[in-house]
Amino acid sequence: MKIVHISTYPNGGAGNATIRMHKSLLENGVDSKVITRDYTLDNEGVKAFNTSVWFRKVSTLWKMIKILPNTYKAEPDCEGFSSPMSLYHVHKHEDVKEADVVIIQWVSNFLDYSTFFEKIDKPVYLYLHDMNHFHGGFHYSEDVERFIQYEKLESLFKEIKRKAYAGKDIEVLAPSQWMIDLSQKSELLGAFPHHKMFYGLDPQRMKYHEQSVARTLFNLPEHGRVLLFVSERISNRRKGATLLIEALKKVKFSENISILVVGNYDKSIFDAENVFTTGVLKSEKEMSMAYSASDLFILPSLEDNMPNVMLESLYCGTPVMSFSNGGMKEIINDTNGIIISEIGVDALAEGIQQWVDHPPVFERKQIRKDITETFNLKARGEALKTLINKRLQTI
Numbered sequence: 370m371k372i373v374h375i376s377t378y379p380n381g382g383a384g385n386a387t388i389r390m391h392k393s394l395l396e397n398g399v400d401s402k403v404i405t406r407d408y409t410l411d412n413e414g415v416k417a418f419n420t421s422v423w424f425r426k427v428s429t430l431w432k433m434i435k436i437l438p439n440t441y442k443a444e445p446d447c448e449g450f451s452s453p454m455s456l457y458h459v460h461k462h463e464d465v466k467e468a469d470v471v472i473i474q475w476v477s478n479f480l481d482y483s484t485f486f487e488k489i490d491k492p493v494y495l496y497l498h499d500m501n502h503f504h505g506g507f508h509y510s511e512d513v514e515r516f517i518q519y520e521k522l523e524s525l526f527k528e529i530k531r532k533a534y535a536g537k538d539i540e541v542l543a544p545s546q547w548m549i550d551l552s553q554k555s556e557l558l559g560a561f562p563h564h565k566m567f568y569g570l571d572p573q574r575m576k577y578h579e580q581s582v583a584r585t586l587f588n589l590p591e592h593g594r595v596l597l598f599v600s601e602r603i604s605n606r607r608k609g610a611t612l613l614i615e616a617l618k619k620v621k622f623s624e625n626i627s628i629l630v631v632g633n634y635d636k637s638i639f640d641a642e643n644v645f646t647t648g649v650l651k652s653e654k655e656m657s658m659a660y661s662a663s664d665l666f667i668l669p670s671l672e673d674n675m676p677n678v679m680l681e682s683l684y685c686g687t688p689v690m691s692f693s694n695g696g697m698k699e700i701i702n703d704t705n706g707i708i709i710s711e712i713g714v715d716a717l718a719e720g721i722q723q724w725v726d727h728p729p730v731f732e733r734k735q736i737r738k739d740i741t742e743t744f745n746l747k748a749r750g751e752a753l754k755t756l757i758n759k760r761l762q763t764i
Contacts, residue, residue: 370757371400373464376474379403379410382677383475383498386544388412390472390496390568393750402464406457406479416464418457418479428456429478439522447516448607449508451477451501453529460488470757472496472542477508486533492760495558496566497543499674503555505530509607509672510551530557540760542566544675545696564756567675569749572741574653575684577733583662589645593625594728596721597663597687599678600632609669609692612714616669619718622725631659653681660685665707665724669717673697683740686733690720703729705736 374391378384387403391414394401403415407425419425432452433441441450457479459465471491473480475498486493499508505526507513513523534557541563543549549565552558581591589595600610617628627643631650650656660666666682668691675696682689689706691697701708707729709720742748 370470370754370761371468372402372470372472372757373462373468374401374403374472374474375459375465375476375480376403377406377476377479379405379408379412379415385677386498386568386675387474387496388415389570389746390474390749390753391415392571393569393746394754395750396747397750397754399750399754402468404459404462404464418459418462424456431456436522436525439525441519441522444516444518446606447507447512447519448605449477449499449501450506450512450516450519450522451508452506453480453482453526453533455479455481457481458484460485465489469761470494473502474498475501477501482530482533486537489537492538492540492757492764494757495539495541495561497541497548497552497674500548500551502530502541503552503558511607511672527557534558534561540564544568545699547695547699548674566753566756567744567749569744569746570680570684570741571746572684575657575681577684577686577737578658578661580661583658586658587629587645587647587662589627589629589662590625593627594664595662596626596628596724597659597666597682598628598630598669599659599666600630607671607673609671612671612717613667613669615714616718616721619714620721620725626725629659629663631656656681657685660687663687664728665690667691667721668697670695670697671712675700680740680744683736684744686737688731688733688736690724692717700740705731705739 372394374387376384376387379388391401391403401414405417407417407420409415409417432454435454459480472494474496495502500510501508505523539561541552541558541561544567546565549563553563584591598613627645630646650659660682666687666689668679668689673695679689679697683705689701691701692712693708693710707720709716
């Protein structure tokens, strides 16, 4: 069985999940390969389609011309609006030609939907890292309502995808029931078969470290409790960073509690003596040390699918606090974290204050044991392999 994944990037949230899925198949003896757009990492079977920066710029210009008389001006507050048009003709890649099955991952500004589906003659899986496969250009539904200036382009891009999908051998994969439910109600993907399919994490690469050792790495106090927040971009409204900052201002912290912030963060936004910042941590080992150093990880996303950071935290035995939405409510419970039923600053502040004043007791070893059983790298690869085998047997 030969499988090829198509992904714009080999890193980031969707890229990391793709590489993990790829590795889970390799663990199960499957000939799996990944094609990324223009750069890759030092990973087995991962290749860049075209590394030319100039080609990427030409493709961007070509897309702008193709949508005339409509125009596109990027909105910094919009998380993403991606064209389904591209000069990257991925269907011509040798690995695609030789594959038995293609898994289309997060492919924004890479895959040309029209030519790819016109030329492809083999089973395809669409993996839903977000909602872009069943929207036109948007990646999340909230932005559809917030940015009405993209309405004409959204309709145009939806039509391109509708024609591309028509009559094709497509099935849909997603890591959360929340995302599946939304996709099944959509006009673009509702008619296709859907399957819930987790990706796995390597328990040897994402693991719990001795807390005292981990705290030393980040110059954290040896004693007391540590609250963790990970922020790739403070301005990303959906991730809830600004909401968390406002909530933290309402909390009365005791002296024995520190806040560890991983990622891009300006300390002047929330200035306090108990805030420690690490900057961006790129390796799994560094991230696992941050989780291990902490007693609670706060994930304040307003909507999310199956965040890598949530799974990584649980792999390290660190409980997670989250709103009751998206894929988080399917994983977080009173044995591995805290669910906030109402989305908002006051509700989040109240939940944090409750943790400060009356900390619940969590069994970190049990948290890790439970999550590694569900999201084990090899087991998830076996489940995907079995699903694909059954499909190929019907052809």
